[in-house]
Amino acid sequence: MDLVLRAVVGFLFVLFLTRVVGRRELSSMQPFDLILLVMIGDLVQQGITQNDFSVTGLVLVGGTVGALTVVVSYASFRFPRLRPLIDGEPVIVVQDGKPVNRNLARNRITEGELAAAARQDRIGSIEDVEWAVLETSGRISFITREHARS
Amino acid sequence: MLLALLTALLLAGLLNVFGQRPQTSTADSETASLKVYSPKSLRSGLFFESRFTIEAHREIENATLVLDPGWLEGMTLNTLEPSPIGETNRDGRIALELGRVPAGTTHRFFLHFQVNPTNVGRREQDVELHDGETPLLRLDRTVTIWP
Numbered sequence: 001m002d003l004v005l006r007a008v009v010g011f012l013f014v015l016f017l018t019r020v021v022g023r024r025e026l027s028s029m030q031p032f033d034l035i036l037l038v039m040i041g042d043l044v045q046q047g048i049t050q051n052d053f054s055v056t057g058l059v060l061v062g063g064t065v066g067a068l069t070v071v072v073s074y075a076s077f078r079f080p081r082l083r084p085l086i087d088g089e090p091v092i093v094v095q096d097g098k099p100v101n102r103n104l105a106r107n108r109i110t111e112g113e114l115a116a117a118a119r120q121d122r123i124g125s126i127e128d129v130e131w132a133v134l135e136t137s138g139r140i141s142f143i144t145r146e147h148a149r150s
Numbered sequence: 151m152l153l154a155l156l157t158a159l160l161l162a163g164l165l166n167v168f169g170q171r172p173q174t175s176t177a178d179s180e181t182a183s184l185k186v187y188s189p190k191s192l193r194s195g196l197f198f199e200s201r202f203t204i205e206a207h208r209e210i211e212n213a214t215l216v217l218d219p220g221w222l223e224g225m226t227l228n229t230l231e232p233s234p235i236g237e238t239n240r241d242g243r244i245a246l247e248l249g250r251v252p253a254g255t256t257h258r259f260f261l262h263f264q265v266n267p268t269n270v271g272r273r274e275q276d277v278e279l280h281d282g283e284t285p286l287l288r289l290d291r292t293v294t295i296w297p
Contacts, residue, residue, distance in 0.1 A: 001171050004163040053195030053267045056296035060163045063156050070153060 003049070003057055007064035010048045014040070015072065019088065022107060087136045094132030097145070107134055118142055168296050170196050177279075179287040181208045182251075184279045186289055193296045194267040197228075202259040204279060206251040210286070213248040213257060216240055216278040220293065221261075224269025228262040245280075270297045 017040065049057055076086045083089075091103045099111055111126075117140045118126060126132075131143040162168065169191035177184050188200035200221075204213055222244065236247035251257045275291040 001164050001166045001169075003168075003170075004160055051195045051197055051264070052193055054193035054296055056168050056193050057195075060160065060168060063159050064163075067153070067156050067160060 003052065003060050004064050006048045006050075007061045008068065010044045011065055011068045014044060015086075019085075090136060091134040092131065093134050093140065094126055094129045094142075097127040097129055099126060103134070109134070114140070166191065169193055169294075170198060172198070172200075175289050175291055177287045177289040181281070181286050182206050182210060182213075182279060184277065184287055184289060186277055186291065188275075188291075189293070190291065191294050191296065192265050194265050194269060197262070197264050200261045200263070202261075202277070204248070204251055204257040204259070206253050206255055206257070209253045210251040210281045212282045213251045214280040214282065215246045215248065215259065216280055217244045217246070218274045218276045219243065220273030220275045223273055224266045224295070226264045226266060228264060229260075230262070231260045234259075243278075265295055269295050271295060 048061055072086055076083050091107060093100055093103050093107070093109065093114060099114060104111070104114065114132070115126060118124075118129060118132070121142045123129060123142055123144060128144050128146075129142050130145045133141045133143075135141055170189045170193065172187050172189045175186045175188075183205045185203040185205075186200065187203070189198050192198060202215060204210070206213075219242065230246075234246040235249045236245075238245045238247070246259075248257055248259060272292055272294050275293050277289045277291065279286045279288075
């Protein structure tokens, strides 16, 4: 019984933590972010399973996490009002070739990181961008002025 | 269908089928009552505690708990408090002498265990309360250790 309840608390805590840490950090996966994720996984595991070495424990915790993933995904699909809470919302970071500094600051993205993301999409200058959107996945989508017109 | 199966498994977990919530078993006689508060379902690796409460209706000169070997088979006994005044073998079972329990008083005795990872299956954990060599009452219990 305790194991299932602890797994529920662990799942909700990790869900909360990913929302707090921010999508950009989690999607960029710098070495520090990767180590942080491994550390969190290890600490959460200790809190949930404690000294349990059993296969039964593995099945219960794995099952709980799997079932909650389905529940959260269904809730996000069925109740649109929950979507911003569960997945977050897309955020506009460039409009008409100009960075939206307030949104960049809120997501802790520097103009240098924005320019680097644009270059990875073969865009030389932010001024060529009509819209750039920080998606809920943490990736930045760019729509150039050229594409916006066509 | 698969989700329903998973939900049923988790419900069984919540309903304590796979442990480890303790349950109370009770036995009563004219001389004394005995309560054992201990899990009946466990999983390998878990720490757990068993609490024995003896309430003496009449004086017990030498209260002795006689435990089935299943209490210690595949278990690591971390500690037992308060320490018994004697530990003996009684026909293959473990006898723990707790001493005198005056009429109207309660004696609580704790055993702290960890389940060894190789310990799997069902084990008899019957408990008898004796006064010296005289049996006073008996409690039948079984513990299930999930792999």
